[in-house]
């Protein structure tokens with residue numbers, strides 16, 4: 001069943017596997033694209049350590065994905081706040097364009113120069129604000145975004161600091177722009193898909209659920225921990241970060257509620273999502289996941305997961 005999103009993405013389904021830093025490597029990305037969605041690479045894709053050269057690994061990951069699928073996939077370009085240096089974003093873009101990547105997820109406040117660079121090549125630009133507002137969505141559309149992602153506080157990863165939920169964010173963004181809007185944040189089964197569609201979303205941008213798929217490189221004990229946990233097992237450790245609890249996260253949560261302002265930096269110093277989620281050291285780091293965790297209950301293949309989500313789009 002085609003709609004505006006499948007026409008723009010040239011995919012079978014209006015579904016993007018969202019970028020998730022260390023976890024979204026060529027195996028997962030190509031499996032998603034082969035199953036009818038659009039796979040996407042996050043930063044550090046395929047890397048095992050910070051010592052590896054990120055641009056070399058990125059090029060190799062893109063080539064590997066091109067070997068594993070003939071279907072399109074996307075690269076993520078994360079922007080710094082407006083006015084700050086965007087050299088690293090330009091470097092990612094140049095590197096990916098040289099490898100013939102034709103789809104870009106651009107995260108952060110829109111930057112005219114980056115948007116122009118992407119649009120001038122004829123590539124597809126999917127815009128994702130970290131704190132979506134109608135004003136920013138209008139600017140993204142004006143600068144040439146083909147699709148806009150409406151992300152709510154329910155998401156996994158770095159969460160919107162304004163605290164607006166997914167189901168209040170979607171209609172705000174849908175009403176502000178005429179390009180199609182994809183919903184992100186807390187969607188973990190077909191009921192979430194249907195609810196987001198009822199609010200006007202024409203596509204779905206899904207991260208957390210893909211962490212526990214067979215093809216995901218997340219550590220097996222981290223996958224099992226996610227399956228065994230519920231929303232009651234999570235704590236907010238910073239305005240933009242929640243995690244499944246362990247002694248270290250409980251300590252950070254306590255510091256945060258006592259007024260500390262550096263708990264997010266502390267999660268980064270502990271290795272961010274790599275330590276527990278990739279390396280499997282569950283006691284030593286965060287497990288970042290969405291508030292739909294109760295519905296994540298097994299380890300499906302990517303194809304099975306996409307079929308579950310997309311049962312109304314056959």
Ligand SMILES: Cc1cc2nc3c(=O)[nH]c(=O)nc-3n(C[C@H](O)[C@H](O)[C@H](O)COP(=O)(O)O)c2cc1C
Pocket residue numbers: 018019020021022023042043076078107151154155156157158184185186187205206207208209273277288289290291
């Ligand atoms: C473990 C994890 C890591 C993430 N890393 C990134 C990232 O590096 N860059 C980014 O733009 N978004 C990142 N995200 C956010 C996702 O791209 C996406 O917005 C989110 O997962 C969608 O909501 P959901 O998790 O509720 O499905 C991450 C999400 C998770 C769960």
